[in-house]
Each structure stands twice: as structure tokens, then as C-alpha cells.
Amino acid sequence: MWQEPIPEELYNEDSKKPHQHCKICAKDLQAGEPYAIQKVFKNYPDQEQAQALFDFAMCQTCLQEARAELSKESRQNVDAFMLKGLQELNENEESPKDRYQSHRCTLSGKNLKEVGEYQLMAVCQGDQILESPICLSDDILEEIQGLLSQESKDELNRFTENNFGWPPELKKALIDGDIVLL
Numbered sequence: 001m002w003q004e005p006i007p008e009e010l011y012n013e014d015s016k017k018p019h020q021h022c023k024i025c026a027k028d029l030q031a032g033e034p035y036a037i038q039k040v041f042k043n044y045p046d047q048e049q050a051q052a053l054f055d056f057a058m059c060q061t062c063l064q065e066a067r068a069e070l071s072k073e074s075r076q077n078v079d080a081f082m083l084k085g086l087q088e089l090n091e092n093e094e095s096p097k098d099r100y101q102s103h104r105c106t107l108s109g110k111n112l113k114e115v116g117e118y119q120l121m122a123v124c125q126g127d128q129i130l131e132s133p134i135c136l137s138d139d140i141l142e143e144i145q146g147l148l149s150q151e152s153k154d155e156l157n158r159f160t161e162n163n164f165g166w167p168p169e170l171k172k173a174l175i176d177g178d179i180v181l182l
């Protein structure tokens with residue numbers, strides 16, 4: 001458990017405050033249900049600060065619904081991949097928190113300033129963060145995409161088509177693999 005105020009880096013890009021609503025069902029996120037923040041950053045050679053490309057928060061219920069669309073096999077593959085990476089980290093006597101604080105990918109250890117894109121994921125409740133954020137560099141994200149079966153990709157396609165509440169840019173990002181639901 002790592003309960004601290006949400007770092008500003010994970011604030012809503014528009015409001016510059018903690019996320020207030022689930023991007024999918026618009027539920028009030030400050031009412032108590034845990035939620036996940038997903039944020040994708042891109043580095044530009046001429047800019048000091050990485051720029052946020054996608055930025056949204058999703059309540060636990062919506063996240064579970066979206067994840068349930070993936071085939072069991074794909075989910076198991078992704079979970080096993082994450083677990084193995086976190087175990088290796090542990091064997092090196094490092095933690096996701098060390099990696100986050102030194103601005104490195106949780107699994108590859110790459111400096112996030114030196115990768116093309118990276119994704120942050122954090123579990124929060126109210127204005128507190130419950131665990132250290134997970135940071136993934138683009139090569140790791142590609143590996144995770146590779147673990148999803150064609151069947152899962154088709155299911156995600158169907159899911160996003162059937163759920164009108166999903167913002168179009170989010171559907172596209174999910175199908176194109178610009179974001180990975182963790």
C-alpha cells in the first residue's frame with residue numbers, strides 16, 4: 001500500500017486537478033469507488049517535457065467490463081507477463097516505486113526521457129493514489145499488444161462498437177494499440 005496524494009503528473013490534463021469523472025460512465029470518482037488513471041506520453045526531440053497524448057480515468061466497474069471482453073487466454077498472458085516482470089524487479093531488489101521515482105519503465109528499466117512513448121497507469125481512490133504507478137515504455141507496450149490474440153482484438157472491436165458511451169478517440173486508441181488496458 002502506498003497511500004499518498006495523487007502526483008500532479010497524473011492530474012487531468014485539462015483541469016490540472018485530480019480526475020472527477022469516469023470517462024466511460026461519468027460516475028463521480030470522488031465518491032469512493034477505486035479507479036484507474038491511464039495516461040500516454042510522447043517525447044518530442046525539441047521539447048524538454050513529454051506531452052500527454054491520452055489521459056483518462058475509468059472506474060473499477062468500467063475497467064473490469066472492458067477487461068472481461070478480452071479472451072481468458074489473452075488476459076492470462078498479459079497477467080503472467082506483468083507478474084513475471086514484477087518478480088524480476090523484486091529479485092533485483094527494486095520496486096515499481098523506485099522505478100517511478102527515477103522516471104524509468106517499471107519492466108524494462110529504460111529512462112522514460114529516452115523512449116518514444118510511454119504509458120502510466122495508477123490505481124486511485126478519491127484524491128489518493130493506492131499503489132505506485134506502473135510506467136511502461138513503448139517496446140514493452142508492443143510486447144503486451146503481441147500477447148493479445150486476434151480473437152481478443154475482434155472482441156475489443158465489437159465491445160467498442162456496441163458501447164456508445166465510449167469516446168471515439170478512446171476506441172480508436174484501444175484498437176490501434178496506442179493504449180493498453182492494464
Ligand SMILES: [Zn+2]
Nearest residue numbers: 022025059062
Ligand atoms: Zn465507469
